[in-house]
Amino acid sequence: MEHKLIVSTSPHIRSAEDTRSIMCKVIAALIPVTAYAVAVFGLSAVWVLAASIAGAMLGELAVQKGRGLPVSLRDCSALLTGLLLALTLPAHLPWWIALVGGLTATVLAKQLFGGLGHNIFNPALVGRAVIVVSWASYFTAGYAVNLSAGVSGRPVVDLGLANTAAHNLVQRAVDAVNGATPLAAMKVVYDPAGALAVPQGLKASDYYRPLLFANPWGCMGEVSALLLILGGVYLIASRVIDWRTPVIYVGTVAALTAAAGRDPLFYALAGGLLLGAFFMATDYVTSPLTRRGKAVFGVGLGLTTFLLRFWSNNPESVMFSILFMNALVPLIDRYMVPRPYGRERKGKAEGAAG
């Protein structure tokens, strides 16, 4: 028979899932929160998103072209990095800072380590860390927006939040502390030694509804905890990510917070925790390989975030927790290996084999 046949070793078929399809699923999981952020923050959000994504993709392209490597923009990983970075930024950030962040993410944190699969630290978070350190003032103030008016005078999607007692307290708190994020405001409530004053009677529970449905005092990705949770649930259900890291991370933070006598639900919903837990700590490249490792990683993240939130002056606790735990991943991988079939945990063969 004159057919030319291909010869190779088994297996001869491959699953349809590839890097691109996985990255696209993560991007899809982020689309609701991204779209909502644009609705709430308006055009400035679009500029930050566009600049961050363009920076990340340009950085990837430039290094790969410069090194004469095949360009891998098609796998959508640089696009995802840019999108994730943008969601950790405030909408009022000048676009060129977002661009610098995007470039830093893929050039410094990813390509200089050898490209996809070789970086130790989460690229989006390295990009953010560089911006936060370089242009700190944009991150500590400027969230002074009116909940009922929204940014640039446009009304926030009406969720019946306006003119409730809780809303008025929150609005006064925002005004009093110069547009502070909920975490910063509650730091004052729980720790009155701080210099700033917040309205009497402000409680953590007053923030539940804004945090879940419309929270303009923070980064774009923190605009709705509900949409982040929905995205995370979709990724877990479609088996793109494992439940262990995000659930254990958030659970550890909540448990430690409760043990410290503070409101665990508020601390689970506030700040970058949900965005970080579902979308950053689950980044394949910079998180442990095995399920046991992922569980350990989650506990370590929760502990680090709790410690930073309550014993440091830095509000960027999730970002630094993840970057810190990224550094421990090789160590976790070394010890958190699965128990092989037919062997005991420590590696001896079960019983006597002949």
Next chain:
Amino acid sequence: MGLMADIRRRRAGVHPPSRKELAAEKPLRPMSPPERVVIPLQQHIGAPNRPVVKVGQEVFVGTLLGESDSFVSAPVHSSVSGKVARIDVHLTPQGTDALCVFLDNDGRSEKDPSAAPPGDWREMGADEIREAVRRSGTVGLGGAAFPTHVKLSPPSGYPIDTVILNGAECEPFLNSDYRLMVEEPRAVLEGLRIIMKAVGASRGVVAVEDNKPLALEALGGLIDGEELKLRKLPTRYPQGAEKVLIKTVLGKEVPSGGLPMHVGVVVSNVGTAHAVSRYFETGVPLVERVVTVTGTPVREPANLLVPLGASFAAAIEECGGFAAPPGKVLMGGPMMGLAQYDLEVPVVKATSGIVALTPEEADYEIPSEPVCIRCGRCVDSCPMGLVPTSLASFSHFGRLAELERLYIDDCIECGCCAYICPTRNPLVQLIKLGKRERAAAKRREKAARRSTTGEEGGGGA
């Protein structure tokens, strides 16, 4: 199995598209006998056979062609009646040339006059049954081709309490075991009972994946539930891998480096059990087997009863030939099958299927520079609880000591890791390479030690 146990059980393995529907409901059909068959003298794992026929000699269906005095071997027999045309090397599906007996078929399909049933197994002792199984030339028909009588001879220190009849047939495309379970359930179960008697097992478990309701029904109607039990398995590749099957069915793990007998179990494939019972019924040794000839390029996929030694080309021709050019033709399924480059190779005892893939399905593109995005899918899918990506990268870089630390020899080469890898890394392929390199390094080390001591001796003289 309780709900908690189901939740706790590691969900290893993968779910490749089954593609069994191409031929699943095609009843068994004997292939028209080819004019020429080429029968390799060795079709088993173990010692090679020597030919016992001469060129020009007349043979019948079941005539002994080759055998060995070694215990770990299985004789081969003629699948047609006619004349020995040649005894010469010929390409085999394993990809190497091997000594084969070329037979010209006279078309009369005359049975060897000496072929007679060995007797009623119920009256026979374990040794007699094993000897009969040895004479029948039966080997593991699931693809491993390990001599069955050897498997039925566990050393005295290892009592066998359970025989598992492996009807998982978890490889995509294949239906040979399925058709036997549906069409000849009685013979299959009889074979299981014979095997149980040979190893002294009191319990038989018939294990079938839940994607084969007709097989479960056919067997279930014949099973009393006391001596024999029917066990429905979740459909998941590699459910039929011996060690995986034992864990699913009995909750036991075979110790690393050990065999099923070390946990009191013998696992037998459906086709093997069928072959054993057929021999006790007819006295004709293993000279034909069920072969699923299938795949998108095959015009009329079918489950054929193929005389051993018929060429792959003839079997495919029997199914109407190719409707579209094939990209790959496999012996066995797409997860562990062997790719063929010449379709003149003969069907052997290990040929559970002939599967053709289109060039697009064959997906032969392997990245020049393997990239791991550390998604962990290979780790989660590994039924042996290994870390394939680490094994593959240590193999790639020749770090042999690390391979040992990560238990490379525990790998059963099922291919789940390479199947599931989103960056298309050739994981199992690199692991196979690492295994061989490690074995080679050990041999070199041994040889070096020997030659060093030899030189010292020489210097002293």
